[in-house]
Amino acid sequence: MGFGGFKLSSFFLFCILLLLSSCYSQFSPADQYSIDCGSPTNSTVGSRVFLSDNLASGYLTTPQNVLVDASGNSIPSSEYSQLYQTARIFSQASTYSFKISQPGRHWIRLYFYPFSASNYDLKTATFSVSTREHSLLSDFNSDRETVKEYSVNVTSGDLEITxxxxxxxxxxxNGLEVVSVPDPLIGNDAASVTPPTNFHGLLNQALETVARVNMGGPTVTSRNDSLWRTWVPDRGFLKNPNLATNVSNTNAVRYPRGGATEDDAPRSVYGTAARMASDNDPKSNFNVTWEFPVDRGFQYLIRLHFCDIVSEAPNQLYFNVYIQDSNVLPDFDLTTRLGGNLATATYSDFVTSSMNTDQIRISIGPSTVNNALPNAILNGVEIMKMNNSDGSLSGKDIPLSSKKSKSNVGVIAGVVVGVVIALVLILVLFFVHKRKKQERLNQSKIWIPLSTNGLSQTMGSKCSNGTTISAGSNFNYRCPFAAIQEATNNFDESWVIGIGGFGKVYKGVLSDGTKVAVKRGNPKSQQGLAEFQTEIEMLSQFRHRHLVSLIGYCDEKNEMILIYEYMENGTLKSHLYGSNFPSMSWKQRLEICIGAARGLHYLHTGYSKAVIHRDVKSANILLDENLMAKVADFGLSKTGPEIDQTHVSTAVKGSFGYLDPEYFRRQQLTEKSDVYSYGVVLFEVLCARPVIDPSLPREKVNLAEWAMKWQKNGQLDQIIDVTLKGKIRPDSLRKFGETAEKCLSDFGVDRPSMGDVLWNLEYVLQLQEAVLPNDPDENSTNVIGELSPQIHDFHTSGDENTSTGTGQFEMSSGDDISGVSMSKVFSQLVKSEGR
Incomplete structure (x- = not known):
């Protein structure tokens, strides 16, 4: 009995130790500095020891040594009460400097409690706080307990806080902390609240914690969080508390391998949730909404935490998640996302556009998928402000509370007077600016971008009669606004066929019956005049069967409108996923890839200087009625480097998920940046899934990274579109995968040219259609090097001035390679490659 009792006691002791260990992080920070400012002795907060300001004085450079204590003040009861007993005062700029042993993301936590001391009333203090790279606080003033938390990427050997x-x-x-952040905690990528583009580059962003909220649960103090964070209850942020009810099942929470961990959020967050108070009423139809105060003019990273602790079986819970007016997670099913597992922790990251309101609204609501009962849950929310283009996080300081402070009458009066004066000045400046603008418009009403480079041409616009233009004059693609209104039924919303970064795209019919696509610029779009002009410049110069043709443009009435040939079958992206189009065969997909490659190859080589598209993606590859591919959207295009240069130095632009990492790192653009993006498209065509899908487990979110892992393991056939299973010849798939892999090489010099890619795709098609005899190098990773002279040594000849003209190409060497007839491989290339 004694021996059994000993074993039982040991078991209970083990369980207790295991339970206690769960309260602490397995992460051991490389850098950890905690300072109790102004204190003569060390202080303890939970498991953390805050060093005395005197012992930590080696970190501080200040011309004065002014320490004050809170004797006679009533200190609020909180987990940081010990820190609020003392404070350090700075009458001049003073800097804390900390040695950083491991570069990377670090937390900076600042603790403020303004008390009254001899000669100092801390409530009157006004000051700024900054690092070398970022402004954290500007003219900060506080009349209450305030904890400020920042996350900054430290790349040098020390961190200075001034x-x-x-x-x-x-x-x-009153207190200060600098602590290393686990590397996986914040990734580099996030979905955008307003698609289609996503956000890339979070690692370089400084962040300020605006809200960290435990939905449906109590406050979680830093003592109960593995990374010493505080989570506040959500009730104060609820727009209508009566629509939500709380649920709790902490013991059920599981952390998946390779997914969310306790460092992402503790069990006390994932184990509680706010849910719709629908009471299983099938007629319930409402959203539960939270509103969080934020500063205007900043972007925000929003992390939503989920754990299905309410369902009794998989696939019972379907719901929608909204940020502002965007449905960011439509028909969201947690168990499908997590392989059928219930009560499993996960999260999704989103980045907003620059906020033009002073609140962020997050809502959950029912979905009608599979006739599910109306229900929705949310377990936790984190909102982090991102630094602006100046590296600043400074803005109006908002306490982490849903309570609104009382207004100061004197401040309001001053603000009103200032606003009135500002409005008067703005009105004066507006009328002056408007008058000058009108004068400029009267002098030059029309922007005509292009010359014909010495050729006699006939205008391609169908908006008016053709006009012959001699050398040295300009194309006249300008269309009257009235004609465009008529063609689009006055921009009928039911005629909208797409929405992009520039604006809405309408289907239209010109007076002669020609179908057109009309892209109307949105004044609020981040794309504007520069993209508008670039699009006209590029498409007015180029005519190619695999480039979308420009029919006209309009710049009347402050409009920016582009008119293109109508592509009956829409975008390649819509045929791969997200719509009801029937699945395409492997041959159809290859022919589309080959057509797009021809268009890009022509851009790179068919003009005196290479043209780099800069936004190659499946949404910019359009399909006509015969599924022939044409590359579209040249608003971000740039002419390539001069002959004696290797690259163009330019600001990074493009679409998230397709962006060349070398271009992103070095801001040096080459044609190989297009090749990288095209490589992503190839995997997108093969796998028929989005390039970024935040609803998937972390290792699957980025298509390029995920597909490359399978390709390098020789198992690409495991992730192809299910409709293609068993329909692709192994040799064809192998060569296709090798081509895509080459395109996605980390360094541009290791990537093939578009001409090389074009040959390989033609070869892939031949491998699919028949076994090639006498293949000399079936196991090669590419046949690229041998063939590039044949591809690049060509020139155009003959008249190219009509849409039916033929571009002639001459090959510099033999017409048979590896048993493949060059005339067959380049059949379409020879027929009409460049016009």
Whole structure:
């Protein structure tokens, strides 16, 4: 009995130790500095020891040593009460400097409690706080307990935090922390709240925690969080608390291998949730909404935490998740996302556009998929402000509370007077600007971008009668606004066929019956005049069967409108996923890839200087009534480097998921950046899934990274579109995968040219249709090097001035390689490659 009792006691002791260990992180920070500012002795907060300000004085450079204590003040009861007993005062700019042993993301936590001390009333302090790269606080003033948390990427060997008094005031701080952040905690990618583009580059962003909220549960203090974070209850943020009810099942929470961990959020967050108070009423139809105060003019990273602790079986819970007015997770099913597992922790990251309101609204609501009962849940929310283009996080400081502070009458009066004066000045400047603008418009009403480079041409616009133009004059693609209104039924919303970064695209019919696509610029779009002009410049110069043709443009009435030939079958993307189009065969997909490659190859080689598209993606490859591919959207295009240069240095632009990582790192653009993006398209065509899908497990979110892992393991056949299973010849798939892999090489010099890619895709098609005899190098990773002279040594000849003209190509060497007839491989290339 004694021996059995000993074993039982040991078992209970083990369980207790295991339970206790779950409260602490397995992560051991490389850098951890905690300072109790102004204190003569060390202080303890939970498991953390905050060093005395005197012992930590080696970190601080300040011309004065002013320490104050809160004797006689009533300190609020909180987990940081011990830190609020003392403070350090700065009458001049002063800097804390910390040695960083491991570069990477670090937390900076600043603790403020303004009390009254001899000669100093901390409530009157006004000051700024900054690092070398970022402004954290500007003219900050606080009359209550405030904890500021920032996450910054430290790349140098030290981190400096500088406190600078404003005007004749002073600065103070009660406590300060600098702690390493686990590398996986914040990735580099996130979905955008407003598609179609996604956000890439979070690693370089400084972040400020605006809200960290435990939905449906109580406050989670830093003592119960593995990374010493505080989570506040959600009730104060609920727009209508009566629509939500709380649920709790902490013991059921599981963390999946390779997915969310306790460092992402503790069990006390994933184990509680706010859910619709629908009471299983099938007629319930409402959203549960939370509103969070934010600063205008900044983008925000929003992390939504989910754990299905309410369902009794898989696939019972379907719901929608909204941020602002965007449905970011439509018909969301947690068990399908997590392989059928219930009560499994996961999260999704989203980045907003620059906010033009002072609140972020997050809602959950029912979905009608599979006749599911109306229900929706949310377990946790984190909102982090992202630094602006100046590297600043400074804005109006909002306490992490849903309660609104009382207005100061004097401040309001001053603001009103200032606003009135500002409005008067704005009106004066507006009328002056408007008058000058009108004068400029009267002098030059029309922007005509292009010359004909010495050729006699006939205008391609169908908006008016053709006009012959001699050398040295301009194309006249300009269309009257009235004609475009008529063609689009006055921009009928039911005629909208797409929405992009530039604006809406309408289907239209010109007076002669020609179908057109009309792209109307949105004044609020981030794309504007530069993209509008670039599009006209590029498409007015080029005529090619695999480039979408420009029919006209309009710049009347402050409009920016582009008119293109109508592509009956829409985008390649819509045929791969997200619509009701029937699945395409492998041959159809290859022919589309070959057509797009021809268009890009022509851009790179068919003009005196290469043209780099910069936004190659499946949404910019359009299909006509015969599924012939044409490359579209040249608003971001750039002419390539001069002959004696290797690249063009330019700001990074493109679409998230397709962006060349070398271009992103070095901001040096070459044709190989298009090749990388095209390689992503190839995997997209093969796998028929989005290039970024935040609803998937972390290792699957990025298509290029995920597909490359399978390709390098020789198992690409495991992830292809299910409709293609058993329909692709192994040799064809192998060569296709090798071609895509080459395109996605980390360095541009290792990637093939578009001409090389074109040959390989033609070869892939031949391998699919028949076994090739006498293949000399069936196991090669590419046949690229041998063939590039044949591809590049050509020139155009003859008249190319009509849509039916033929571009002639001459090959510099033999017409048979590896048993493949060059005339067959390049059949379409020879017929009409460049016009």
């Amino acid at each position: 406190f600078t008094p404003s005007g004749g005031s002073f600065a103070f701080v």
